Amino acid sequence: MSAKPVFSPDWGQNPQNPKNPQNPQNPQFPPNNNPPSQSNPAFPPHKNSNPPALIPRKTSLNSSFDNSPYSTPTSEASPNPPEEERKWGYRPNTSRSSSPRSTRQPFGGRSGSFSELPTRRQAYSPPLCSRAGANREDPISLAPPSLAPPSPPSPFRPSSPGPRSSPTSASPKFSPKSSPKSSPKSSGRSTSPKKGRFGFFKGDAKKGGKKEALDKEEEREQVVNNPQSLADFDQKTLKRMQKAKISHKEFEGEGAKNFFILLNCLRFLNILPKNVKYSKPLSHGEKLYNNNEEELDEQLGIRPFNKRLVTIGGKLGKGGFGSVSFATVNPEVAQECSPNMVEKKKIAVKKMVHDTDKAKNYNYIEISFVSRLNHPVVVTYYDTFKEPNKNELWLMVEYLDGGNLHEAMKRTQFDPSDVGFIAYRLLKGIMYLHELGFVHRDIKSRNIMLTTRGEVKLIDFGLGIEIKNREKSISVCGSAHYIAPEMIRLEECSHDFAADMWSFGVVMLELLNRQDCTEKDPLTFMYRTATVGVLEHFKLGKEVSKRSAEWVSSCLVMDKEKRATAQMLYDSEFVKRRNKADNFRKIVEMCFVGKVLDDFGLGL
Incomplete structure (x- = not known):
């Protein structure tokens, strides 16, 4: 729906019309002291001595441009508007015709060009002589600042108490390059880079989160450099200890030696910064890769x-x-x-x-x-x-189609006879590795694979080491819940066959307890394993038989010299009472079917 034109075509018939620019009561238009005359070629007189017809502005883009009685174009708009146009804010009709159909085109447009149609802002903008667009490079504002009359004071903004400059006073002129309104660099604000809410510069918005994290990590590295007691830890580390239910009272008196065990656990789990050293210097043994x-x-x-x-x-x-x-x-x-x-x-x-x-x-x-x-x-x-x-x-x-043992534990509960069969197969593989002088160092349920033929196989030898290099290796490696206590304490010659037997014992403990040890907090599990042993905080269930408890406890002894070997466990009565291969194969097949159903989203 198009709005009514700003000016009525019959304004000249009613001099008292408040929209009439000739009305002296209209404060928007000052009186015309230069009436039309023959000596003023820019504003020639009309033959009917009536005021010139006005060209109303286009107020709707939906209405037809060519069918409007006020918009039939015949010539191009003048690039230099006359003085009266700058005063009154409209362009008079210079044609001698008395027909109400004006032959002049609207401002700034060409005939038949849709892109030149007046916008909504142009249709309802203030008069061209107002101060609102005087200093802007606006196609609507044709009046220069020196000729534009001052705008009336706004009722919503108090006028300044200072004297008002006269319209003829010289005003500073700004070039488009140096104008504070046309150049964002010289907008009167500081050009120095601004910092965001987190302290990093806004120019690094994409890398801001990483930069902030690195800055905080550097601050932590300066604070927590070489801790010797709990007082050297920051609040983040202390909160993590509180979550793991490790009290500061455990490090009083004789328990002070446990602080360095805690330090190794925090460093291995990357809770402390990487510049923090372990309780002892590390040595990873001989390297196979050396730029060759x-x-x-x-x-x-x-x-x-x-x-x-x-x-x-x-x-x-x-x-x-x-x-x-x-x-x-x-x-x-x-x-x-x-x-x-x-x-x-x-x-x-x-x-x-x-x-x-x-x-x-x-x-x-x-x-x-x-x-x-x-x-x-x-x-x-x-x-x-x-x-x-x-x-x-x-x-x-x-390709091993049965999945790993960790997934099978979630789908079925293995009986002690099934655990005996799994132990029987694993111990044969571990004895084979130890005979060759290899230490796996990463035995866990996720690195034990099953097949639908009832086979059990070891995978992932990335942390393997030869036993001849054990004296040169002093480090903490493996998975947090399966690491031997002597390795956490950084004892000498801790990377030997006994470390594999400890990891094997934790896997058997999971199967007998029918519980996943990785659900426990890793900091709690590591610290308790190195201080009191795994059986003190991951106890055997009541349903575990005495024979099974004695068998699994023999490979979870804190002293590695008294820990059972693979051959001792293989010859035990618990392994001899294992399940048959055919029965175990059926169990694995059921696990495989459940795995396939889960992959297709059909699992129960």
Whole structure:
């Protein structure tokens, strides 16, 4: 719906009309002291001695531009408006015709151009002579500041007490480049970079969160540099201890020695900054990678990856090392570049991150170990390829369709006889590793795989170490809930076969208790394991038989010299009473069916 024109066409017939610019009572328009005359060519007189017809502004974009009686254009608008137009705010009709249909076009527009139609702001804007647009480069404002009369005082804003400058007084002129209104750089505000609410500069808005976190971490590193007591910890660390239910009273008197055990736990879990040192200097033993990547690739048979060799499918798992994906083998291509996979239809591809020196060392260690192993309880290794575009090593191993033991524990409850069968299979694999002089150092339920054929296999040898290097290794490594206490205390020669037996005992304890130990707080679990032992805070259930409790307790002794070996556990009565392989295979098949249903969202 179009609004009414600002001025009525019959304003000249009614001199008392308040909208009439000739009316002296109209404060918006000052009186005209220069009436039309023959000597004023810019405003010629009309033959009917009536005031000139006004051109109303367009107030609706929906109405027809060509059908309006006031908008039939015949000529271009003058770039230099006459003096009367600057005074009155409208353009008089210079045609001699007395017809109400004006032949002049509206301001600033061309005939038939939709883009030149007046906008809503132009239709309801104040007169052109007002101060509102005098100093702006606005196509509507044609009056320069020197000729524009002062605007009346606003009833909502008090007038300034100072004297009013005359219209003829010189006013400062600003060029478009130096004008404070046209240039945001010179807007009168400070050009120095501003800081946001978190202290970082707004220019780094995308990196602000990371910058703030780094700044806070640097502050913590200065405060918590080399703590020697609880008084050196900051509030963040103390709150974390309170969450783990570790009281400060435990470190009084004889318990003061436990402070360094707590320090090792906090440092391993990255609760303390990385510049904080452990209670003892660390030593990671001999490194396999020492800027000799090409030599190791040739020695281990690592080659560039052929994209036609396998077809990558869905992901099977993900961890800190990278991810594991399902893949199908192309036998024709495999016969040329990887003969070990010719008869294999399905394999698993372990994509390991290969960008830092630490990652490269672990990757080469795992490849060197798994490529030398050949046992039914150890995952079968096929080949390794390098994906240079992604900075990854792709490890080709056999596909184990039953999932890991951690997932199976959530879907079924294993009886003691089933636990005995799992222990029987694992102990055979652990004895094989120890005979070769290898220490796994990361035995846990997620690194124990099952198959629908009833097989149990060990995977993930990235933290493996040879027993001959145990004297050179003083560090904390593995998964928090499965680390041996002597390793947390940073004792010498702690990276030996006894560390694997402790981790194996924690897995058996989970199966007998039918409870996942990773649900416990990792700080609490590590600290209690190194101080009082795992059986004191992760106790055996009442349903566990005495024979089972004695068997699992023998490999969870705090003193590693008195801890049971793999051969002792294998020859025990508990393992001899194990379940049969066929019965265990049926249990794994049921777990596999549940896993498939869960993958498709149909699990119960």
